[in-house]
Amino acid sequence: MSLTPESHTSADSTPEFVVQFSPQSFSLQPVLGGLSNHNYRLQFQQHGLNNSYFVRLFSATYSDMSKHADHEYAAQIQAASIGLAPNIIVQHSQGMICDWIIGKHWDQVDQVRDENIAKIAQLVATLHQQPKPSHHLDMSERLQHYYQTLNSEFKTTALEQQLALTINLIEQHLPANRMGFCHHDMNPLNFIENEQTKLYLLDWEFAAAGHCDFDIATLFQTFAWQGSQRTLFLSYYNHYHPAAKVTFEQLDVMAVVVEMMTLLWCIVMYQQDKDGIYLTLWQQSERAVADKINLLNKELTWDQ
Structure with a gap:
């Protein structure tokens, strides 16, 4: 897949932690499903390899629903350690980047x-x-x-x-x-x-x-x-x-x-x-x- 700079959302709308993790050219495509957050598939080429990751952005109501990112990260890390959940690669107050499960x-x-x-x-x-x-x-x-x-x-x-x-x-x-x-x-x-x-x-x-x-x-x-x-x-x-x-x-x-x-x-x-x-x-x-x-x-x- 050839990923061009035009294939991703603008710098103004893409969270900084996603931009910093990715090379200059990447795509961020919505993933259907889920009602309370915004899920995406992040894709880019690097060192001749196609890379895919799962990105979840916390919605504006995330903290209002008594959720805490630190609690979520700790739980998923524990579950991932025994193979029940995808590994978290990037933790951020705005969201996370995880392994993409094919x-x-x-x-x-x-x-x-x-x-x-x-x-x-x-x-x-x-x-x-x-x-x-x-x-x-x-x-x-x-x-x-x-x-x-x-x-x-x-x-x-x-x-x-x-x-x-x-x-x-x-x-x-x-x-x-x-x-x-x-x-x-x-x-x-x-x-x-x-x-x-x-x-x-x-x-x-x-x-x-x-x-x-x-x-x-x-x-x-x-x-x-x-x-x-x-x-x-x-x-x-x-x-x-x-x-x-x-x-x-x-x-x-x-x-x-x-x-x-x-x-x-x-x-x-x-x-x-x-x-x-x-x-x-x-x-x-x-x-x-x-x-x-x-x-x-x-x-x-x-x-x-």
């Missing part, structure tokens, strides 16, 4: 293949058994932070009641022995399989010490796995993480927490950007929260 995201057919569910289960079980990062995600605190960020017009009585119920679930109905190294954003776009069929996990911006059931409930939600696929995942996960002994009952509790987190995040993002995609996600999540709470009401014996 591979593919799984489509909906691939996502439900038994062998791929097994691979995800092994990766997740491995992650959860690593030393916990120093940064901890307090789910109740994060939910309350999102809620307090909302404009008064969005703080409905129903939303306030759902939030109170969710915090009660966190404090009273989650197993206490499930703390570990969590990714906190496990969706299909954040998994990539390279040409040697090795699976990697991307986007570590929410990673922290946390409740490991959050990752599993997120997987079940975002991959839209049904009963047999969820059963298969849990059998593999509990095999690779024998001390976990995860049950569907505890995941039904966490499913409400995950959906409530999703709902509040969507409202916050819509409030900031007024983007229709966030409104659609908000409406979908609003229905899903109600459905999951109704399901749980049939299962739980609530504390009086």
Whole structure:
């Protein structure tokens, strides 16, 4: 590929850390996927070789969403050290440059293949058994932070009641022995399989010490796995993480927490950007929260 000076964005719009890393001629092409940051493929020729890197620029709302670059870098470096994440090459307050993984995201057919569910289960079980990062995600605190960020017009009585119920679930109905190294954003776009069929996990911006059931409930939600696929995942996960002994009952509790987190995040993002995609996600999540709470009401014996 021949890269010319005209193929990259202007010096005014390209972050300085990308310009400094690259030779004079490079291209910076947008990568589809991801809602809260800006992802690019950086390419250039150097010493007769074609080089490709992944560049992520932090959005204007990055710090507003209680994210910290130092926490993200530390988590991804730890995960990369055991082969679960791409290596970080450049760390900067505006973003990062990482190895480019040549591979593919799984489509909906691939996502439900038994062998791929097994691979995800092994990766997740491995992650959860690593030393916990120093940064901890307090789910109740994060939910309350999102809620307090909302404009008064969005703080409905129903939303306030759902939030109170969710915090009660966190404090009273989650197993206490499930703390570990969590990714906190496990969706299909954040998994990539390279040409040697090795699976990697991307986007570590929410990673922290946390409740490991959050990752599993997120997987079940975002991959839209049904009963047999969820059963298969849990059998593999509990095999690779024998001390976990995860049950569907505890995941039904966490499913409400995950959906409530999703709902509040969507409202916050819509409030900031007024983007229709966030409104659609908000409406979908609003229905899903109600459905999951109704399901749980049939299962739980609530504390009086």
